[in-house]
Amino acid sequence: MIKMNSIDKIFRTEEIETVALNSIDFHVAKGEFVAIMGPSGCGKSTLMNILGLLDNPCGGSYQLKSQEVSKLKERERTKHRIGKIGFVFQNFNLIDDLTVEENVDLPLEYLSISRSERKRLVAEVLTRMNIAHRAKHFPKQLSGGQQQRVAIARAVVSSPDLILADEPTGNLDSKNGQEVMSLLTELHKEGTTVVMVTHSDRDVSYADRVVHILDGKVVVEKFKEV
Numbered sequence: 001m002i003k004m005n006s007i008d009k010i011f012r013t014e015e016i017e018t019v020a021l022n023s024i025d026f027h028v029a030k031g032e033f034v035a036i037m038g039p040s041g042c043g044k045s046t047l048m049n050i051l052g053l054l055d056n057p058c059g060g061s062y063q064l065k066s067q068e069v070s071k072l073k074e075r076e077r078t079k080h081r082i083g084k085i086g087f088v089f090q091n092f093n094l095i096d097d098l099t100v101e102e103n104v105d106l107p108l109e110y111l112s113i114s115r116s117e118r119k120r121l122v123a124e125v126l127t128r129m130n131i132a133h134r135a136k137h138f139p140k141q142l143s144g145g146q147q148q149r150v151a152i153a154r155a156v157v158s159s160p161d162l163i164l165a166d167e168p169t170g171n172l173d174s175k176n177g178q179e180v181m182s183l184l185t186e187l188h189k190e191g192t193t194v195v196m197v198t199h200s201d202r203d204v205s206y207a208d209r210v211v212h213i214l215d216g217k218v219v220v221e222k223f224k225e226v
């Protein structure tokens, strides 16, 4: 599913140059659940953004489903992303002046499906995420755990086969974090490939493999003991 080889990412401003990813190799098989760990600033979010085609690397090769995607223009990246990759972020990233159902409907706007089918898909995923009773509410009226469930609903409404979650439990208490992990695990069991950044040993215990990153490179990889 994912084959990254020698990926570099350097952020340059007039005065400083930050090497965020240093010739990193990162591979994920279809259907795998991979957890990424590492200290703050080691390049985890940079890696996730490139994985999710939100940004391009400076060098190296990235094959997503056997297609080279490391040098796509922004418009082509968007085309590759829509309906195929779902994102979940630490700070939920919901749009405050849209209701819950409008937030979840957003990814469907880009796909050519009918209004009635969109309505059905949104209602279905909100029920599944146990948040249908808040469909007409605005994000600020919800708790953190509820907001993250809406964000997961938005990420999965178009049935992507890859979910990228950057510290999805980072802003949640233990109970809500546990619930988010149960939802991600359920999606994984249904065949979705999941790549998740976390600092929590509990979260890692759900993954097939954990990859430790330091200074923009993979330093340790461990498979789950079965």
Ligand code: ADP
Pocket (backbone or CB within 6 Å): 011, 012, 018, 019, 020, 038, 039, 040, 041, 042, 043, 044, 045, 046, 047
């Ligand atoms: P992590 O998610 O592991 O905490 P990041 O991937 O966000 O780390 O950042 C890696 C390094 O790249 C950090 O030193 C960070 O300051 C730098 N960085 C990230 N994004 C940018 C950016 N847009 N411009 C400049 N530097 C950045």
Ligand code: MG
Pocket (backbone or CB within 6 Å): 044, 045, 046, 166
């Ligand atoms: Mg980060």
